[in-house]
Amino acid sequence: MKRAGHLLGAVAEQENLRLAFWKAARGKGDRPVVRAFRQNLAEELRRMSEGILRVDYPVGRYHRFVIYDPKERVIHAARFSERVLHHALMNVCEPLFERWLIDDTYACRRGKGQWAAVRRAEVFAGQQPFFLKLDIRKYFDSIAHGPLAAALARKFKDAGMLAWFGRILGAYATAPGKGLPIGSLTSQHLANFYLGQLDRFVKERLRCPWYVRYMDDFVLWGSSAAELRELQRAIEAFLAAELDLRAKDSPYINRTSHGMDFLGCRVRPGYSMLNARSRKRFRHKLRCYGAALAAGRWSEEDFQRHAQPLCAFALQVRSWRFRRSVLEDFGRRPYGLEPGEPGRQLEQQREQLPVGQPEQEQPGQPEQQPGVPRRPSSGQGRMASKN
Numbered sequence: 001m002k003r004a005g006h007l008l009g010a011v012a013e014q015e016n017l018r019l020a021f022w023k024a025a026r027g028k029g030d031r032p033v034v035r036a037f038r039q040n041l042a043e044e045l046r047r048m049s050e051g052i053l054r055v056d057y058p059v060g061r062y063h064r065f066v067i068y069d070p071k072e073r074v075i076h077a078a079r080f081s082e083r084v085l086h087h088a089l090m091n092v093c094e095p096l097f098e099r100w101l102i103d104d105t106y107a108c109r110r111g112k113g114q115w116a117a118v119r120r121a122e123v124f125a126g127q128q129p130f131f132l133k134l135d136i137r138k139y140f141d142s143i144a145h146g147p148l149a150a151a152l153a154r155k156f157k158d159a160g161m162l163a164w165f166g167r168i169l170g171a172y173a174t175a176p177g178k179g180l181p182i183g184s185l186t187s188q189h190l191a192n193f194y195l196g197q198l199d200r201f202v203k204e205r206l207r208c209p210w211y212v213r214y215m216d217d218f219v220l221w222g223s224s225a226a227e228l229r230e231l232q233r234a235i236e237a238f239l240a241a242e243l244d245l246r247a248k249d250s251p252y253i254n255r256t257s258h259g260m261d262f263l264g265c266r267v268r269p270g271y272s273m274l275n276a277r278s279r280k281r282f283r284h285k286l287r288c289y290g291a292a293l294a295a296g297r298w299s300e301e302d303f304q305r306h307a308q309p310l311c312a313f314a315l316q317v318r319s320w321r322f323r324r325s326v327l328e329d330f331g332r333r334p335y336g337l338e339p340g341e342p343g344r345q346l347e348q349q350r351e352q353l354p355v356g357q358p359e360q361e362q363p364g365q366p367e368q369q370p371g372v373p374r375r376p377s378s379g380q381g382r383m384a385s386k387n
Contacts, residue, residue, distance in 0.1 A: 008160035010092050012052040017045045020087035033080045048085060055163045057085060060171030062181060070281055076181035086185040097189055102199045107215040108192045114263050115316050117214045118272055124210045125256040126269035128221035132228040133252040133260060136245050139216035140182050140191060141174040144244040148194050201238050206231055214263055225253050265317055272317040283326055285310055290330060
C-alpha cells in the first residue's frame with residue numbers, strides 16, 4: 001500500500017481545527033464545557049495547533065460510565081478538547097482509511113452504515129444457500145497495540161502522525177499492550193482499519209465474494225456447509241496469527257432460507273424483519289417512554305422526540321404488523337392520552353422519522369457560532385422502507 005506523508009501540518013491548520021470544533025460541538029452547544037471552549041475559541045485552537053505540532057497536547061483523560069442498551073458496555077468518553085483533537089485527526093486521516101477499505105465493510109463510513117450492510121446481506125442471502133456468521137471475542141478490549149501500530153506504519157510515513165497514533169494507543173489499555181476505549185472517535189476508525197486486513201484476506205486470498213462486515217460482526221455465504229467450515233478454519237487461523245484476535249466460540253452455519261440474526265434484524269433472501277431481541281427492546285422502551293409520560297416526567301413533545309427514532313429503526317424493515325400490534329396495545333394502556341393517540345401520531349409521522357445512523361457521533365443541527373465554519377449542505381437520500 002502506498003504510504004501517506006506530510007499530514008501533521010494539515011491537522012494543525014486553523015481551518016481544520018475550526019471544523020473539528022464544529023463537529024465535536026454538534027448538539028452539545030448548551031453544555032458548560034462547550035460554551036467555555038467557544039468563548040475562548042481562538043486561544044484554545046492556537047494552543048491545540050501548537051500542541052499537535054509538538055505532539056504533546058494532553059490526551060487520555062476519560063469519563064467512564066456503563067450503558068445497558070442493547071447489552072452492557074463500558075464507555076470511555078474523552079473530554080471535550082480531546083474530542084476536538086480526535087475530529088481534527090480524522091478529518092485528515094479518514095479519507096486515507098476510506099480508500100484502503102473494501103466496499104463490503106460498512107461501519108464508520110459515509111454512505112454505508114448499518115442499513116446498507118443489511119441490504120447487502122439480503123442480496124447475498126438470495127444468491128447462496130448457506131451462511132457463516134462470526135464475530136470477535138471482546139473486540140475493542142482485545143486489539144493488540146503492536147500489530148495495529150505496525151499496520152498504521154505501513155499506511156502512514158508521517159513521523160508526527162505515527163507519534164500521535166502511538167500516544168492515543170498508549171493512553172488506554174485493558175491489559176498490557178491491548179485495548180481501545182469504546183466511545184472514542186479515533187477508536188472507531190482504528191478498530192475498523194485493523195480488521196480491514198481480514199477483509200482483504202477473505203476477498204483476495206480466500207476468494208470469497210459473498211462477504212459483509214460491520215465492525216467485528218461479519219458474515220460469509222457459500223454453496224455448502226462444508227465449504228464454509230473450511231473458510232471458518234482459515235479465518236480463525238488468520239485472526240490468531242496475524243491480528244492476535246480470537247473469534248467467539250459460537251460460529252453459526254445455517255441455510256439462508258432459515259434466516260439470520262444480523263445487526264438487530266432477521267435477514268432472509270431479499271428482505272429483513274426485526275429479530276426477537278429488537279422486538280423485545282422496542283416494546284420495553286416504548287412502555288418506559290409511556291410510563292415517563294404518564295408520571296409527568298415527560299411532556300408529549302418529549303415522548304414524541306424519543307419515540308420517533310425508535311420507530312425509525314423499525315421502519316427500515318418489514319415491521320408493519322408488529323408496529324401496529326405494539327402501538328394498538330400502547331394506546332389501550334392508561335398513559336393519560338386518548339386511546340390509540342400515541343400510536344396514531346407516530347404512524348402519521350413515519351415519513352418524517354430519521355433513518356438509522358452509523359455509530360459515530362451523529363447529533364442534530366447546531367446553531368451557527370461566530371468564527372465557526374458553516375456546515376456544508378448535503379443531500380441525503382432516504383432509504384425506502386419496506387412494510
